[in-house]
Amino acid sequence: MRILLIGNGGREHAIARSLAKSSSSDILFAIPGNPGIGQYCECIAISSQDFKSICNFVVNSKIQLVIIGPEVPICDGLTDYLLELGIKVFAPNQKASLLESSKKFTKEIALENNIPTASARWFNRYHDSVEYLKEIDPPYVIKADGLAAGKGVAICESYIDAENSIKDIFNGRFGDGQSILIEEFLNGEEVSYFAISDGKNILPLIGAQDHKRLLDGDNGPNTGGMGAYCPPPILSKELENKIINQILEPTLYGLNKRGISYKGVLFAGLMIKDEEPSLIEYNIRFGDPETQALLMLLKSNFTELVLDTVNGNLRNHKIEWHEKKALTVVLANKGYPLEYNMNSEITGVEDAEKNPNIKVFHAGTSLKEGQLIATGGRVMNVTSTADTIKEAREDAYKAIDKIKYENKFYRKDIAWRGL
Numbered sequence: 001m002r003i004l005l006i007g008n009g010g011r012e013h014a015i016a017r018s019l020a021k022s023s024s025s026d027i028l029f030a031i032p033g034n035p036g037i038g039q040y041c042e043c044i045a046i047s048s049q050d051f052k053s054i055c056n057f058v059v060n061s062k063i064q065l066v067i068i069g070p071e072v073p074i075c076d077g078l079t080d081y082l083l084e085l086g087i088k089v090f091a092p093n094q095k096a097s098l099l100e101s102s103k104k105f106t107k108e109i110a111l112e113n114n115i116p117t118a119s120a121r122w123f124n125r126y127h128d129s130v131e132y133l134k135e136i137d138p139p140y141v142i143k144a145d146g147l148a149a150g151k152g153v154a155i156c157e158s159y160i161d162a163e164n165s166i167k168d169i170f171n172g173r174f175g176d177g178q179s180i181l182i183e184e185f186l187n188g189e190e191v192s193y194f195a196i197s198d199g200k201n202i203l204p205l206i207g208a209q210d211h212k213r214l215l216d217g218d219n220g221p222n223t224g225g226m227g228a229y230c231p232p233p234i235l236s237k238e239l240e241n242k243i244i245n246q247i248l249e250p251t252l253y254g255l256n257k258r259g260i261s262y263k264g265v266l267f268a269g270l271m272i273k274d275e276e277p278s279l280i281e282y283n284i285r286f287g288d289p290e291t292q293a294l295l296m297l298l299k300s301n302f303t304e305l306v307l308d309t310v311n312g313n314l315r316n317h318k319i320e321w322h323e324k325k326a327l328t329v330v331l332a333n334k335g336y337p338l339e340y341n342m343n344s345e346i347t348g349v350e351d352a353e354k355n356p357n358i359k360v361f362h363a364g365t366s367l368k369e370g371q372l373i374a375t376g377g378r379v380m381n382v383t384s385t386a387d388t389i390k391e392a393r394e395d396a397y398k399a400i401d402k403i404k405y406e407n408k409f410y411r412k413d414i415a416w417r418g419l
Helices: 010-022 051-060 071-075 078-084 103-112 126-133 159-170 237-257 290-296 302-310 389-402
Strands: 002-007 027-032 065-068 088-090 120-123 140-144 153-156 180-183 189-198 202-210 213-215 219-222 227-230 263-273 276-283 325-333 358-362 365-368 371-374 378-386
Touching (some): 002 051, 010 290, 010 358, 010 378, 027 051, 051 078, 065 078, 065 302, 071 078, 078 088, 088 302, 103 120, 103 237, 103 276, 120 126, 126 180, 159 180, 189 237, 189 290, 202 237, 237 263, 237 276, 263 302, 290 358, 325 389, 358 389, 378 389
Parallel strands (some): 002 027, 065 088
Antiparallel strands (some): 140 153, 140 180, 189 263, 227 325, 263 276, 358 378, 365 371
């Protein structure tokens, strides 16, 4: 089978590895890919936003299946373009992707279908939103309605901080024309939960815990994610059943009621308190860096899982997991998520991977004159599997010590909740 993977991050490197493990006979391409993905796929120098060139490549290269990793091309409608060409696509269509591209849409789905979630008010004017702040007590949860690369949520302890966050959004920090949600603050412990839908059936995958804040102790600004581990100890079988019955299935029902068929990954961000889940938000693709840990634990054939999803055959799909724990630590460039250096040479990756339980996924790397260079904010993801979270963490940090580049930065407390 001829398969095209869209994306160039650590998540896509993990997906490429899983595709390659699934079958040695498949021919794999990636747009645009990265040096790590290039170990498994032929990388094609086309932007993931250049839909016309992507569609031309798909037709000319006789691609049979496309897997879209990042949220932006999905939310911009790449799935719809490819479906019109008769290509099988593992990613939801543009209408279904509103679950991620509009927090207001997700909140409406939740409220219409009695899904537990925080109360919220939506605003498209600065004055109205800051006036509403005066009516409620801190902490304030301020959300940009649209896509913001995982950085569009601010939890503010003071009125001034909340006002500044609102001002940032309306001034275009996350793009022009953004509106905002001001939500009730939910106490508890956050969990990421992953499932796959074929439009009719939901297949639960596994849960994880992400670390969004830049600094140890969950301090500093929000980022795209500084590390993750799975499965989290908090996720009991009883809690999983509640997530499926109270949140995921009503969501699929609510979408179908609106005439929207959802095919692809359904990633719920949840708050857990006293064994009760509440929906924070949805993502319409695999998480990054959660996927790097999650796919290391997948025992089943990944390509078969994808094909059963796009073909509507998930009802009878049996999925198996390795009975281990997995943990990912993000290596970033100092200065991320703002300005950072983009010219540092990376060494030590092969040395780090001498431990068979370690895999280093490329996130923001490039090759220049044969040298591996750190060119992204998030540079690499060091992923480890072991019998316990503690062992996985120890192995990951030992591997990190072997990887060298100027201004290497990472959190040193990944999985602190699990431990």
